[in-house]
Amino acid sequence: MSRVLVTFGSKHGATAEIAEMVAETLRARGLDVDCVDAGDVERIDGYDAVILGSAVYMRRWRREARQFIHHFSAELEQRPFWVFSSGPVGDPKKDNPAWLEPGRTIRELERLGVREHVVFGGRSTSSGIPAQFRDRRDWEEIRSWARKIAASMPVTA
Numbered sequence: 001m002s003r004v005l006v007t008f009g010s011k012h013g014a015t016a017e018i019a020e021m022v023a024e025t026l027r028a029r030g031l032d033v034d035c036v037d038a039g040d041v042e043r044i045d046g047y048d049a050v051i052l053g054s055a056v057y058m059r060r061w062r063r064e065a066r067q068f069i070h071h072f073s074a075e076l077e078q079r080p081f082w083v084f085s086s087g088p089v090g091d092p093k094k095d096n097p098a099w100l101e102p103g104r105t106i107r108e109l110e111r112l113g114v115r116e117h118v119v120f121g122g123r124s125t126s127s128g129i130p131a132q133f134r135d136r137r138d139w140e141e142i143r144s145w146a147r148k149i150a151a152s153m154p155v156t157a
């Protein structure tokens with residue numbers, strides 16, 4: 001059975017919940033999945049594949065997610081890995097494309113061979129944001145991305 005690590009950088013929990021949903025979706029497809037805060041991962045050599053996600057704050061990934069990349073870059077290069085950012089909140093019409101993903105980090109991940117990077121809507125409880133746009137996480141979009149990843153992995157005993 002393929003072993004998969006889902007790991008994340010999250011300040012207020014929204015990204016952690018996305019990571020949990022990805023992990024659950026992969027488990028439902030028969031994969032052996034651990035879901036761990038990026039700051040708590042000690043080794044990744046036991047995993048066949050990795051999914052890394054981070055919240056974006058002021059156009060940057062969380063420090064623990066950036067440190068994960070630097071710490072495990074050699075191992076990441078040797079296995080399939082996928083990445084997501086959790087960011088945009090507020091009225092989607094006002095999204096600034098330049099703020100949706102941290103460009104430098106994503107370019108670094110591309111150099112390491114990331115299979116795909118996606119940006120999921122985020123969540124903020126700020127009262128300055130209209131209530132209907134405070135949680136833009138689309139669970140079906142997240143599950144569907146995870147199912148696509150699961151489909152590309154062998155599920156053998």
Ligand SMILES: Cc1cc2nc3c(=O)[nH]c(=O)nc-3n(C[C@H](O)[C@H](O)[C@H](O)COP(=O)(O)O)c2cc1C
Pocket residue numbers: 009010011012013014015016055056057058059060086087088089099100101121122123124
């Ligand atoms: C101070 C602040 C700065 C933010 N900066 C960005 C940003 O640059 N780009 C973006 O897409 N989202 C930005 N966001 C939205 C967060 O990334 C979003 O709320 C995310 O889902 C929070 O994840 P977490 O709960 O896991 O920490 C910002 C939010 C706050 C409060």
